Amino acid sequence: MSEKHITSSETAGRANGFENPGLEPHRPRMSDTDPRAAKRAEMQVVGLLVVSIVGAIGGVVGFFLFPAGESLGTLRLGNTALGLGLGLGLLGIGLAAVHWAKSLMNDTEQVEARHELASDERTRAAAVAGLEAGIKDANIARRPLLKGALASALALAPLPFVLPLIGNLTPDWDISRFARTAWRNKPAGSAGRRLATDPGDVPIRAADVTIGSVFHVIPHELGELEGEDEFLNEKAKAVVLLVRMDPADLNISPGREDWSYHGIVAYSKVCTHVGCPVALYEQNTKHLLCPCHQSTFDLANEARVIFGPAKRPLPQLPISVDDEGYLIATSDFHEPVGPSYWERLK
Numbered sequence: 001m002s003e004k005h006i007t008s009s010e011t012a013g014r015a016n017g018f019e020n021p022g023l024e025p026h027r028p029r030m031s032d033t034d035p036r037a038a039k040r041a042e043m044q045v046v047g048l049l050v051v052s053i054v055g056a057i058g059g060v061v062g063f064f065l066f067p068a069g070e071s072l073g074t075l076r077l078g079n080t081a082l083g084l085g086l087g088l089g090l091l092g093i094g095l096a097a098v099h100w101a102k103s104l105m106n107d108t109e110q111v112e113a114r115h116e117l118a119s120d121e122r123t124r125a126a127a128v129a130g131l132e133a134g135i136k137d138a139n140i141a142r143r144p145l146l147k148g149a150l151a152s153a154l155a156l157a158p159l160p161f162v163l164p165l166i167g168n169l170t171p172d173w174d175i176s177r178f179a180r181t182a183w184r185n186k187p188a189g190s191a192g193r194r195l196a197t198d199p200g201d202v203p204i205r206a207a208d209v210t211i212g213s214v215f216h217v218i219p220h221e222l223g224e225l226e227g228e229d230e231f232l233n234e235k236a237k238a239v240v241l242l243v244r245m246d247p248a249d250l251n252i253s254p255g256r257e258d259w260s261y262h263g264i265v266a267y268s269k270v271c272t273h274v275g276c277p278v279a280l281y282e283q284n285t286k287h288l289l290c291p292c293h294q295s296t297f298d299l300a301n302e303a304r305v306i307f308g309p310a311k312r313p314l315p316q317l318p319i320s321v322d323d324e325g326y327l328i329a330t331s332d333f334h335e336p337v338g339p340s341y342w343e344r345l346k
């Protein structure tokens with residue numbers, strides 16, 4: 001059946017002035033000539049579709065079996081199940097469609113006639129003549145001043161569009177604003193700004209932070225400090241996660257010995273990947289997970305990155321306590337908070 005079709009296509013092609021001297025006789029597929037091969041191919045397509053169905057159902061079951069909100073473990077399992085289910089669901093359909101098309105759909109070949117892409121000689125000559133006539137009419141060859149001015153104008157006109165694009169890619173931004181946060185502002189006469197709950201703005205006593213507890217923290221009285229306009233900007237940079245662990249579990253490098261207080265540590269909540277709030281803390285492993293792209297930071301090891309796309313640890317906020325036992329920040333962060341991008345600009 002196929003050879004007959006090819007013959008007619010060739011004829012049609014030649015009628016349109018198109019010839020394919022390399023056209024070979026069409027070879028029938030196994031499934032065209034052997035009914036058992038066709039049946040086998042059909043069952044393979046059905047099998048691939050079943051893989052897709054099982055994958056999709058498995059993904060949905062996994063999603064409900066491992067609810068995201070319970071722990072990091074269930075979050076990972078739920079995400080893995082969803083990803084595998086979605087992957088198998090799409091892969092099965094894709095492979096089935098390809099296999100179906102290649103082995104079971106009607107096997108016909110079409111030859112499409114195509115005219116030559118280049119214009120004919122007469123059209124090209126007319127275009128060149130028109131261009132030359134335009135140049136001659138403009139009298140530009142006899143006016144070098146005009147020619148120079150036009151060339152300069154054409155060369156300079158795109159600059160207002162291009163320069164800002166280039167400028168925004170160069171490292172000349174004032175990044176110091178990312179390196180400074182509201183923690184640097186100590187109330188007069190105090191050793192540092194108090195750490196306060198977010199929300200609530202209630203100062204936190206070290207004694208209230210039990211092992212394993214987690215506090216979302218902002219600088220105390222940040223609203224009064226920065227004013228309403230700047231409040232949200234400053235809050236976004238200064239947010240901190242406070243946790244307490246057994247001091248024996250903390251690995252502290254030289255120079256940071258007085259940055260924590262009896263196992264209480266404070267780290268920026270702004271992910272060093274692209275800045276999402278990092279807030280999923282798993283007490284057993286002491287890992288902190290960013291929900292956006294799964295970067296995982298080890299709080300027992302100075303928030304080192306142990307998984308994911310983030311490239312540097314979360315900046316640590318040095319803390320201590322004041323005379324009344326409230327936690328205070330003894331200085332600002334020692335490096336810019338947020339995406340590593342800012343750090344590379346330094």
Ligand code: FES
Nearest residue numbers: 271273274290293
């Ligand atoms: S923003 Fe945190 S991993 Fe991407």
